[in-house]
Amino acid sequence: MIPAGRPTVAVIGAGIAGLAAAWELARASPGAGAPPPEVHVFERDLRPGGVLRSAPFGGRTLDLAADGFTSRRPEAVTLCEELGIGDELVPAAATGGSVLARGRLRPLPAGLVSGVPTRWWPLARSGVLGPLESLRVARDLVVPHPGARQVTGDRSVGEIVAGRLGRPVVERLVDPVLGDRHAGGVDSLSAAAVEPVLIAASHQPGSLMHRVGRTRRARECTGTPVVRAPGSWSLTGGTARLVDRLVERLRAGGVAIHTGTAVEALVRDGHPATGGGSQGGLRWRLVLAGPDGVGTGEGTFTADAVVCALPATATATLLAVHAPMAAGLLSTVAYASVSTVTVSVPVSALRRPLSGAGFTVPQATTIDGRPALITGCSYLARRWPHLAVAGTELLRISVGRAGDHRPAVLDDDELAAAAFAQCAQVLSLTGPPSLAMVTRWDRTCPQYQVGHLVRVAKVDEVVAAVGGLAVAGAATRGADIPACIGSGREAGRRVRRSLAAGGSRVR
Ligand SMILES: Cc1cc2nc3c(=O)[nH]c(=O)nc-3n(C[C@H](O)[C@H](O)[C@H](O)COP(=O)(O)OP(=O)(O)OC[C@H]3O[C@@H](n4cnc5c(N)ncnc54)[C@H](O)[C@@H]3O)c2cc1C
Numbered sequence: 423m424i425p426a427g428r429p430t431v432a433v434i435g436a437g438i439a440g441l442a443a444a445w446e447l448a449r450a451s452p453g454a455g456a457p458p459p460e461v462h463v464f465e466r467d468l469r470p471g472g473v474l475r476s477a478p479f480g481g482r483t484l485d486l487a488a489d490g491f492t493s494r495r496p497e498a499v500t501l502c503e504e505l506g507i508g509d510e511l512v513p514a515a516a517t518g519g520s521v522l523a524r525g526r527l528r529p530l531p532a533g534l535v536s537g538v539p540t541r542w543w544p545l546a547r548s549g550v551l552g553p554l555e556s557l558r559v560a561r562d563l564v565v566p567h568p569g570a571r572q573v574t575g576d577r578s579v580g581e582i583v584a585g586r587l588g589r590p591v592v593e594r595l596v597d598p599v600l601g602d603r604h605a606g607g608v609d610s611l612s613a614a615a616v617e618p619v620l621i622a623a624s625h626q627p628g629s630l631m632h633r634v635g636r637t638r639r640a641r642e643c644t645g646t647p648v649v650r651a652p653g654s655w656s657l658t659g660g661t662a663r664l665v666d667r668l669v670e671r672l673r674a675g676g677v678a679i680h681t682g683t684a685v686e687a688l689v690r691d692g693h694p695a696t697g698g699g700s701q702g703g704l705r706w707r708l709v710l711a712g713p714d715g716v717g718t719g720e721g722t723f724t725a726d727a728v729v730c731a732l733p734a735t736a737t738a739t740l741l742a743v744h745a746p747m748a749a750g751l752l753s754t755v756a757y758a759s760v761s762t763v764t765v766s767v768p769v770s771a772l773r774r775p776l777s778g779a780g781f782t783v784p785q786a787t788t789i790d791g792r793p794a795l796i797t798g799c800s801y802l803a804r805r806w807p808h809l810a811v812a813g814t815e816l817l818r819i820s821v822g823r824a825g826d827h828r829p830a831v832l833d834d835d836e837l838a839a840a841a842f843a844q845c846a847q848v849l850s851l852t853g854p855p856s857l858a859m860v861t862r863w864d865r866t867c868p869q870y871q872v873g874h875l876v877r878v879a880k881v882d883e884v885v886a887a888v889g890g891l892a893v894a895g896a897a898t899r900g901a902d903i904p905a906c907i908g909s910g911r912e913a914g915r916r917v918r919r920s921l922a923a924g925g926s927r928v929r
Contacts (some may be wrong), residue, residue: 437472440731446914539597540635
């Protein structure tokens with residue numbers, strides 16, 4: 423049994439998922455009876471936050487990765503409210519965007535759900551598809567479709583959409599919108615994991631477009647109530663402010679955050695493999711090391727329960743002995759690398775004003791006779807008024823997707839020059855940027871391949887059977903900020919339930 427007094431929980435990884443787990447663990451839960459555990463967070467980097475970080479750029483503080491989060495899922499907005507920074511929430515000022523299709527930027531048609539059209543007329547009018555391609559889509563409205571009731575389980579987004587609406591819709595809308603969001607190709611992305619509305623709609627008879635629209639609206643009406651208007655939100659100090667505030671409140675609440683401290687191995691004292699005893703009462707020993715991954719003599723730390731909020735490969739390494747099947751499943755999660763080139767451009771270099779929040783580029787596009795290197799561009803100062811500086815535009819150009827290795831062989835100057843040249847061509851910019859910054863995100867975007875949710879459910883089941891252990895983070899049930907907060911908090915709740923039950927199984 424867990425020793426009397428406050429149990430100790432170690433959270434490994436101080437990205438937003440790990441910090442959210444620590445928040446859930448450390449707060450007094452009304453009616454729980456037991457005091458909250460003592461919580462220690464271990465982070466390899468010298469600063470907490472994982473991919474959520476900011477840096478100065480041209481007199482502003484700029485988010486380097488995520489610059490906003492959706493309010494369609496409530497977790498991020500709710501956490502901001504709990505942290506007392508709800509009044510700092512700001513909605514995106516510019517919405518909508520364009521796609522580079524059929525030779526020029528064209529506004530994305532109204533009514534898209536993850537790039538899937540739900541209304542024919544706005545699609546036909548947008549010019550994203552040619553007349554015959556639009557007519558092919560119209561078949562979805564008139565040709566009776568029995569629904570894919572016989573097909574059970576998961577399928578790729580691309581397969582579902584291509585089968586009903588045709589390849590051009592996949593290539594010019596769904597892949598540039600949804601594939602780009604996940605830095606992957608929709609022909610391998612799991613519909614169940616990245617847009618479950620599609621799976622539900624494909625199983626029903628009738629028009630896929632209408633079903634997707636109706637299913638989305640029905641889910642919005644019956645799902646968890648959102649606390650802010652649906653859309654993208656950030657904080658006046660930037661999205662990374664959420665991390666700063668969370669760390670401040672965690673530390674004030676007695677949570678210890680050990681930065682520059684990687685966890686190299688997990689040892690279960692008394693584990694059957696090492697001659698142990700029964701599951702209840704076993705404790706975890708964390709083998710600690712410095713940020714370079716080699717031992718620095720910092721030693722070990724003992725905890726009653728552990729939350730792993732790490733990239734899948736790192737969790738797999740730690741679980742290899744204790745839950746080999748879970749480790750094997752996690753190690754199959756592939757990761758894509760992406761880069762961003764952020765530029766400040768004088769307004770005088772724009773031949774025409776920017777419209778919307780940005781543009782996206784289909785994979786097969788050529789720009790100036792060359793295959794597109796860029797995947798899209800976000801007009802940062804248009805989206806977030808707190809980033810606006812008179813006389814300049816701030817553009818974030820995205821590069822890289824699963825399977826695209828071209829950015830890796832370019833140095834930062836080459837990458838910035840190549841990406842800016844293509845962006846300048848698309849936007850007809852007439853001059854160079856006044857400032858540029860390249861940020862590389864190596865292996866940071868998990869790829870949810872078909873069957874992902876089944877594998878994650880198995881991981882949870884196997885991990886629960888180990889006892890005193892939970893897994894969270896972007897590799898599990900959603901990679902956006904709200905989903906990571908949700909998975910972190912759920913892992914925290916599981917561990918607390920396990921501790922209350924005597925420390926054996928995490929359910
Ligand atoms: C470029 C980019 C743009 C994005 N834009 C958006 C956006 O606009 N909106 C949105 O909602 N989401 C966005 N995302 C996704 C979202 O930001 C991430 O999925 C999420 O922040 C990941 O959080 P995490 O805690 O799961 O993982 P991470 O942030 O990766 O945290 C894991 C932590 O574990 C640490 N670690 C690893 N190994 C060890 C070890 N052995 N011991 C101790 N610590 C270890 C790492 O150092 C890291 O800090 C974006 C992601 C990227 C890469």
